[in-house]
Amino acid sequence: MSAIKHSHRSCSPTCAFGAFLALSMTMVNAAVAQESGVSSIEEIVVTASKRGETSAQDLAMSISAIRGETLEAMGAVEFTDFSRSVAGLDVLDVGPGQKRYLVRGLNLPGESTVGLYYDNITMTGTGAEAGDFGRNQADLDLFDVERVEVLRGPQGTQYGANSVSGVVRIITNKPDPGAFLGKVAASGAAKADGDADYSVKGMVNIPLSDNVAVRGVGYYSEIGGFIDNVQLGKDPSCYGVDPATTNPEIVLLPGPGCLDGTSNVRDINTHTRAGGRVSLQWTPSEQTRVLFQGYYQDIDSDGRNATHPLGAVNFIGTPPVVALRSDNGFFTTPATGERQSAALSHEPYEEEFWIAAFELEHDFEWASATIAASHMERDSITRLDSSKPARLHRSFQVVGLGPWSEAGVGPGTGPFRGAIISPFDRVSLMQDLESEVTNFEARLASQHDGRFNFLAGLFYQDNVRALDSEGRIADPSTGRDAAQTDIVAAFSPASLANFTAASADWQTDPFTITARQSENTTETLAAYGEVYFDLTENLEIMGGLRWFETDRSQDSAIITPFANQILIQFGSPAGMVGPEPNTPSTESDTLFKSQITYRPTDDHQIYFQVAEGYRAGGVNATIVSTIPPSYESDQTLNLELGAKTSWLDGRLFTNLSVYQVDWDNVQFEASYTQQFNALVNCTERSDGVRAKGFELEIQAQATENLDFGFNYTSIDAEWQVDSPDCLTAAGLADTFEPPGQLNGDSLIGVPDYSGSAYLHYNFDSAPLGAESGFVRFDLMYQGKVKVNDDDLDENLSNPSYVLANANAVLDYGKFSVGVFIRNIADEEAHLSLFQGLQSDNRVTPSNPRTIGANFTYNFGDYD
Incomplete structure (x- = not known):
């Protein structure tokens, strides 16, 4: 496989992007000046305001909308395929079903900062650990989607919790009783480096009567992997003590002599996605619509979309440990090639979920009423290489702080032999994450012709999320669960006896060395309302409030015998086995929103908005008494000035929004001896984080056949306080290690600037006998992105990158054929980076250059 990094370019990313925009603008200006009789841009109708259908261009808010036909033309099949084409929208992606969505750069652990909706269904993340529920957001296939709506800025009054920076709504096509329709689509593609992709998808719309129809969608895709693991699958002689180190306490498996860049475990990130949805719609009258929906999806991934091209230097232990270690408490993880992984264990991911939903709409003429209810169950099982903590605990064992130290083992008493957590220095963390969410919303939106209108609603949600986490000893060659006989043979007798005495689970499940179960229950009740008043024909004011009450509790238990060594070090009583205290929390508050909109003409509007959003508080896992039992909600206050304009008889749209967001009482993650994390609030000052920026969007219908658009986003999201001061204000400075953020530091994972552009040309007379194309x-x-806040590590950044795609389609009426190229330059871009206690500086790379073809056949009553 190729591990060549494309670093020699005749034009920098900024140069390339600027050249593209300059060329495009030249083409548009020339076309606009010469063409006459060109149709206006086809506006997209959205329902984001919850007040009925409105053109996205006429809605006085920062919103982007993409119609389904455009998603198909882009070749978008999942969230990441369109997210980087939307101003202010980004995603931290560690694999299918494992994403955190971002708007305007607001990114911290905890609940999501972006609300995600499929139709009227509220989606929530399952999280990757207790409390960090913003991770692992749902990611459905985009086949047969009507449109995507992206709302930027806090939407707290209408959408409630977890909309502190924005909302993403994915609207599916609904059943149509007026026609029998069907579609079959197939595609296949080859990568420059890795396995092939293929997919088969279908849709059928069946009228059952004049006012009843059913629509079914099904899909299956297999996405070939392109990442090779250079640690697993080696000859057994490779696995031993690293001969290059003078410290026998440090073990790198395999040794440097075997890290030659070759691998017997290839294309580890191959994954499949299968699913579908069924919807039935009944319209008993022109005023009433009833909709039933069912969703199902299954994801099965062989491994993570993660590489280790940067390597890592890790600090382990606390000052007492460092003083006793010959390496001063640091160990290294070697860097690999760009499309290579150094994970020491197998990391599959499986996900299955289903949704049942009901929706009722009725038009009273003076107002429209909507009732929406849904229930979702989502179950995911993931594996994460957790060998880094195993090496950490080996450090504690070496200095004699653990309860299982053997005679003759310790500083100055001879070489270290036994490994308490894993005799192979390899641990696989298995996490079974289950989520059950029930939602109910009822709202009433007036539709008076007069100067006054209103929106009022009630919302209820019951969210139960369960976590079953187990650390298991991994086999050094396969990375899968080690055999019992191998584990027993590798442990020394003294360590094995102590381990058996410390944990009853060891006797029945020798693979499990630590386990934790938790069930987090969140119940939310809210009422909201907005009023709109036309002061004049051109000037509108609005105001809104949302009251909410959230009850949250957590039941959990932990079996962590090796953690006793930490408690002994700090003089706390042992006894880390058993249930954790349950400390329920209740919180209520009121949010507000106000806005003034001026429309000097039908084509121009200017608005100024003040709006709040919030993330719910929660309950920590009180593994040790110094961890706070709960944390409060945090809030954002958004000041935004926007202009939305239409020119040249609707052939040119230019939209601009400038904003400042203050993040108050911000939740952030701190660690207890780098082993147990908890969420705490920064109460040091009211604006712990501030984000400032602007979004510019331009779209033009240059000729009858050519349309063009681009957007540019600038974000400056920074800490306004030193994180150690946050811990001091919370009374936790002596027990928690600050995450490293300092006043003026940028939030991680946020580019200072980003942008996208497109050109779309329709053929009146297509080649090869096609009717059109x-x-x-x-x-x-995307510009450079800060990805690390660890002040004990190198301060890492993802370099800037440019990704380019092309798609061409010929339409023959009932069927069409197309070819596409994704990542034309085969750019090895670092899309995101994640690191922490469990993993070292892991990069999510862009897919290699992918060239493919697709075929679509339409049947039924198409024109």
């Missing part, structure tokens, strides 16, 4: 080019640019 099109070609489309998409370009995405």
Whole structure:
């Protein structure tokens, strides 16, 4: 496989992006000046305001909308395929089903900062650990989607919790009783480096009567992997003490002599996605619509989309440990090639979920009423290489702080032999994450012709999320669960006896060395309302409030015998086995929103908005008494000035929004001796984080056949306080290690600037006998991104990158054929980076250059 990094370019990313925009603007200006009789841009109708259908361009808010036809033209099949083409929208992606969505750069652990909706269904993340529920957001296939709506800025009054920076709504096509319709689509593609992709998808719309129809969608896709593991699958002689180190306490498996860049475990990130949805719609009258929906999806991934091209230097232990270690408390993880992984254990991911939903709409003429209810169950099982903590605990064992130290083992008493957590220095963390969410919302939106209108609603949610986490000893060669006989043979007799005495689970499940179960229950009740008043024909004011009450509790138990060594070190009583205290929390508050909108003409509007959003508080796992039992909600206050304009008889849209967001009482993650994390609030000052920026969007219908658009986003999201001061204000400075954020530091994972552009050309007379066709080019640019706040490690950044895609389709009426190229330059971009206690500086890379073809056949009553 190729591990060549494309670093020699004749034009920098900024140069390439600027050249593309300059060329495109030249083409548009020339076309606009010469063409006459060109149709206006087809506006997209959205329902984001919850007040009925409105053109996205006419809605006085920062919103982007993408119609389903555009998603198909882009070749978008999942969230990441369109997210970088939307101003202010980003995603931290560690694999299918494992994403955190971001708007305007607000990114911290905890609940999501972005609300996600499929139709009227509220989606929530399952999290990757207790409390960090913003991770692992749902990611459905985009086949047969009507449109995507992205609302930027806090939407707290209408959408409630977890909309502190924005909302993403994915709207599916609904059943149509007026026609029998069907579609079959198939595609296949080859990568420059890795396995092939293929997919088969279908849709059928069946009228059952004049006012009843059913629509079914099904899909299956297999996405070939392109990442190779250079640690697993080696000859057994490779696995031993690293001969390059002078410290026998440090073990690198395999040794440097075996890290030659080759691998017997290839394309580890291959994954499949299968699912579908069924919807039935009944319209008993022109005023009433009833909709039933069912969703199902299954994801099965062989491994993570993660590489280790940066390596890592790790600090382990606390000052007492460092003083006793010959390496001063540091160990290293070697860097690999760009499309290579150094994970020491197998990391599959499985996910299954289903949704049942009901929706009722009725038009009273003076107002429209909507009732929406849904129930979702989502279950995911993931594996994460957790060998880094195993090496950490080996450090504690070496200095004699653990309860299982053997005679003759310790500083100055001879070489270290036994490994308490894993005799192979390899641990796989298995996490079974289950989520059950029930939602109910009822709202009434007036539709008077007069100067006054209103929106009022009630919302209820019951969210139960369960976590079953187990650390298991991994086999050094396969990375899978080690055999019992191998584990027993590797442990020394004294260590094995102490381990058996410390944990009853060891006797029945020798693979499990630590386990934790938790069930987190959140119940939310809210009422909201907004009023709108036209002061004049051109000037509107609005105001809104949302009251909410959230009850949260957590039941959990832990079996962590090796953690006793930490308690002994700090003089706390042992006894880390058993249930944790349950400290329920209740919180209520009121949010507000106000806005003034001025429309000097039908084509121009300016608005100024003040709006709040919030993330719910919660309950920590009180593994040790110094961890706070709960944390409060945090809030954002958004000041935004926006302008939305239409020119040249609707052939040119230019939209601009400038904003400042203050994040108050911000939740952030701190660690207890780098082993147990908890969420705490920064109460040091009211604006712990501040984000400032702007979003510019331009779209033009240059000719009858050519349309063009680009957007540019600038974000400056920074800490306004030193995180150690946050811990001091909370009374936790002596027990928690600060995460390293300092006043003026940027939030991690947030680019200072990004942008995208596209050109789309439709053929009136297509080649090869086709009735019509099109070609489309998409370009995405992202600036450098800070990805690490660890002040004990190197301060890492993802470099800037440009990704380019092309798609061409010929339409023959009932069927069409197309070809596409994704990542034309085969750019090895670092899309995101994640690191922490469990993992070292892991990069999510862009897919290699992918060239493919697709085929679509339409049947039924198409024109």
